[in-house]
Amino acid sequence: MADKPIDGGRRIRALVSTALKPATIVDMKDNSNVATRLDPLAWLDDDLAQLDANSLRRERRVGRRVDAAHIEFDGRKYVNFASNDYLGLADHPRVVAAAEAAAREHGWGAGASPLVTGRHAAHARLEARLAEFMGTEAALVLPTGFAANLGTIAALVGRGDIVFSDALNHASLIDGCRLSRATVSVYDHNNLEELERQLAATPSSMARRRLIVTDSLFSMDGQTPRLAELCDLAERYDAMLLVDEAHALGVVGPNGRGVCEAMGVEGRISARVATLSKALGSSGGFVAGSAKLIEWLANRARSYVFSTAATPASAAAAMAALDVVIAEPQRRLQLHDNLLRLTDALSILGWRLSAVDRSRVGDLQPTLGAIVPVIVGDSRQALDLAAQLAERGLWVPAIRPPTVPVGTARLRISLSCAHTPDLLARLVTALGELAN
Ligand SMILES: Cc1ncc(COP(=O)(O)O)c(C=O)c1O
Structure with a gap:
């Protein structure tokens, strides 16, 4: 609605429709006149x-990290089961140094975008190191994992x-799909039969290029897709395959390279995306793949270029963290130990640890990472x-x-290798009491 001019600085209450409350009217002053207009953000109230x-309002608390297993809010210390710092590297002395x-x-x-003057030696060193670690020809570092997904999908x-x-992909994959302006075909979570039907229903004449995108470890469920079968489908239907290893990097696989490593399909993935902000305890994101993929993204991924x-410093920190991941595999082993200890105990207590309807998607892979959902509804x-x-x-x-989907509200437990048996036992005891 247009501003109402005010005569002689007198406040005028606008005539408003019944849908708008008086509280939605604000006064706006300039030097000589007072104009009154409707608050364009009134709908937010x-x-x-x-x-x-609907119990859906988020609170923005200020937390203070005590150590890798504890956090403080309002002066009270809690055991932290909500961090993605799975390997406790965010304050590792080598990382901080x-x-x-x-x-x-x-x-x-960095001072500028990477193609202008923002790409420093620390970025170049990290990219080379990530490519070496992931066993790919090249890698590209972006400001966040979110930006890596957005930019990569829309460039492909x-x-x-x-x-x-x-259907359960992370928001950054979903937004990347939308942003790309490609036709988006969502398949039921982990339902590869449905995916195949969709692929088969799309003849080459209807799609210039096809891309399948998936998390390798679903962030709210902790489960992994049937990656080998996904690769088969991608190959059979001539599609590219992008896998987001955000929650699996450093955590899953004999060397911590992620679910693709654990499932022996690394060489079959077109683009492997991950974040530096979870197990590596830093911030930033990256894509690993062939030299031509990285060259294309460096030219065309808008979240990289612009x-x-x-x-x-975060690039250097991530590189130090990667060194620790390689040098100290016991962190990963301890995390897996914690995962088994907790999931066994919660299953015995009768808590539901998956919201997925197995009758529709068949067998699921066992949980591999550090995320344990307790489904409440x-x-x-x-x-x-x-x-x-x-x-x-x-x-x-x-x-x-x-x-998460309606009716599947949950507690989401994130484990760290820094959780001791005592801390895990406290959680299990509490959930045991609350189950009754
Ligand atoms: C599966 C997944 N992909 C991507 C991201 C984005 O990573 P970043 O936090 O580095 O933007 C997240 C982060 O929360 C995630 O859970």
Whole structure:
């Protein structure tokens, strides 16, 4: 609605439609006149109230890291079951020292996008190291994992193409698909029979290029797709395959290269995306693949070309973290031990650890990573459980729609190798009490 001019600085209350409340009118002053107009953001009051009513409003707390297993909120210390710092590397002395040294060498900010002057030696070194670690010809570092997914998908497909996406893929994959302007075909979570039907129904004449995108370890479920069969389908139907290893890098696979390594399909993936912000304890994202893929992305991934490069210090920190991942495999082994210990105990207590309907998708791979969902169903109930755990000094987030499908609200437990048997036992005991 247009601004209403005010005569002589007098406040005029606009005539508003019945849908708009008086509180939606604001006064705006300039030097001589006072203009009154409707608040264009007034609808947010109603929509935020709706979030409250549905127990979906998010709180932005300020936490203080105590150590890899503990966090403090409002002066109270909790066992942290909500961090993605799976290997406890975010404050590892080598990681912190590398960041400090890089900040001194390069300054803090990268100063520009990578193709202008923002690509520093720390980025180039990390890219070479990541390619070596992942066993690919090349790698490209982007400001975040989110940016890596957005940029890669939109650079690989566009109008006239089709992208097939698992229904539970991470938001960055979903947004990358939408941004690409390719036709998006969503298949039921892990339902490769449905994916095959969709692939078969799309003759080459209808799609210039095809791309399948999937998480390798679903962030709210902790489960992995049947990757070998996905590769078979991609090859049979002449499709590219992008796999997001955000939650698996450093955690899964004999060498920590992710689910693709664990399942022996690394050489069959067109683009492997991951983040530096979880097990590597830093920030930034990357894509690993063939030299021509990386060359194309460096030219065409908009989130690479048109965004300031990651800070050189975070690149250096990630490189140091990678060295620790290689030198200290016991961190990964301890994490797996913690995973088995917890899932066994929770299964005995009768908690449901998967929201997936197995009758529709067949067998699921066992959970490999560090994420254990405890399915509750109702959002309010999930919040109540999280609050009761917090009263016991255990920080476990309640995950609600739209992050997860309606009716599958859950507690999401993130494990760390820094969780001791005592800390895990505290969680199991608390969940045992709450189960009754
Ligand atoms: C599966 C998945 N992919 C990508 C990302 C994005 O990574 P980043 O936090 O580096 O933007 C996340 C992060 O939360 C994730 O869970």
